[in-house]
Amino acid sequence: METLANLESFVRSAETGGFSAAARRLALTPAAVSRNVAMLERNLGVRLFHRSTRKLTLTEEGERFLLAVEGNLEGLQSAIANISTDRGEPAGVLKISASITFGTNYILPLLPAFLERYPQIRPDWQFDNRPVDLIAEGFDAAIGGGFELAQGIVARALAPAHIIAVASPTYMQARTPPADPEGLAALDGIVMRASRTGRVRRWTMRNVQGAEMLAMPTETIVLNDPAAMCKAALLGLGVALIAVPDALPHLESGALVRLVPQWYGDAGPISIYYASRTLLPAKTRVFVDFVVEAVKRDRLAERFAGSLG
Known part of the structure; x- marks a missing residue:
């Protein structure tokens, strides 16, 4: 045989x-x-x-x-x-890809409780901001945004990836807060150059009334990573347009403040991606369910929403 x-x-x-x-x-x-x-x-x-x-x-x-x-x-x-599954013991190597900031801040802290519940599963996790090819690279699941849904892959939305404008209180101390996204042009911008296109990313922001406006802070500093942009904002170097999950711990601590708080951009959902097989391996199925339950319990969809009012 x-x-x-x-x-x-x-x-x-x-x-x-x-x-x-x-x-x-x-x-x-x-x-x-x-x-x-x-x-x-x-x-x-x-x-x-x-x-x-x-x-x-x-x-x-x-x-x-x-x-x-x-x-x-x-x-x-x-x-x-x-x-x-019949014995209640999902087992094996669980190969996961997750975006760096969201993965380390919100998914990695779930690991102790997950391993306590499923001790036969062995994590093999990769933190990366690029969308991986689940099938070709052998991942059981991936968490992030911006993935192309290849044949055989499904996405389960976890929370929104809303983009907001933030700066440090020190930077804003001697400056007038802008009234709307167009006012960001008067401030030093910490902007992002996309690695795939080489272009600086522009955001159209909206409010709950449905109005839209282009946000174009001055290109003072150009970086290629959201975590680096957040760090630069914390250093008082200007205003950054970053996702709520990246900014949230610093907004809660007061290290950053939100500008034009009624406005936000939409980068699509943060999702968990996995193969669309009818019978998922038990290790993958329990991981997906565990993450979805934790996101719901911690109200991440509500906390990550950029809309106010």
Whole structure:
């Protein structure tokens, strides 16, 4: 009987065209994936791949075998992953990607209670501001915003990512607070350059009456990271347009103040992303449910809302 590890290594190598890419998806080393495929070929008595220094290509026998097993592999994986549910013991490595500030401030603090409830789960978490490819990079779930919903991925909204204008009390001490977003042009701006486009991000702000206005503080300092923008605002260098989750601890402590408080921009929702399989692995399902419950309990959707009045 062939092992599931050998079959997984073969299918993922065929899908990605290489042992290294397959290894990232399977959380194995390229050598281990290559070894599993070689063992499968030896057991079957056929060569499944043509190997070169650049990529793998399927042989004729490999193409036929892929068609025969690919459709059944997910069912086998789900059955194995979910069998622990009957015993109430979700287990295994849980590979998660989360945005840096939101992940460390709001998701990481949930980990002690999560591990106390599910001690057989082993976290493998990555904090990054880039949208990851869940399937290609082998993540069980990701938390953040701005992800493109590739085929097979679903998003479950957690809270809004509203953009607000903030500055330090020291910076505003000798300045008149603006009456509306257009007034931000009179202040030193800590603005963000998008890494993908190279352009400075502009925000259209709105109020609860539905009016809209472009916010364009002077480009005094240009940065490429929201956490750095928040730090620069804390240092009294100007006004920053950042998401409420990034600013909230500093607003609550008084280290930052909100400008034009009736106005906010909308960067879309903060969501948790995962594969849309009918039978999610138990470890992923309990993690998603745990995060959704915690967000609701802590009223993050309400606390992150930028609208007032």
